[in-house]
Amino acid sequence: MKTLRKSIQLWFDRLDERWRNLPMKTQHRYTLWFFTGYFILSVMVILNVFISSGRQGREIRIEHIENPIFKQPNPAGTIMDSSNLNQFK
Template identity: 40%
Template sequence: MKKFRSTIEQFVKELKLRWASIPVKKQQRYTLSFFSGYALLTVGIIFHVIIYQTGKPSENVRIEKIKNPMEQIEKRKIVLKDSLSVNLKNKFYERDSK
């Protein structure tokens, strides 16, 4: 893990040195071009989501009453047990009453 961390730190140092060696005007042009690309991509995604996807009506969505899933299960499969009729104690674990 230490070797991996030192490799990453060395790579970051090299990138900082390469960036510092570029003239300031070129750094400003790179920064402006990356920001412009990011802004253009953001505007494009916002346009696509808000105007394109929400603008056209979807015919696939149907509004219906919610159905109870228990009605779909066959009545004979459901066996209701009263909790009072179930013997929760096991004779093996009970104490002898003497």
């Protein structure tokens, strides 16, 4: 675990060194591109939420969560588990 942490730390240190060696203008340009992409992605998600929630006929059903094991049909009519020792006789 320590070697993994050390290798990850070395990798981050190398990335940080490469970032610091870039000219300031290039760093600024990369940062602007990153935030522009993030902004576009955020706007797309917000628009998608508004469009999907604005459709008519879409209702939200709120129901209780049911255990899927109890939904399966059991031919014997009882729930079989390993604590029932009568089934092995």
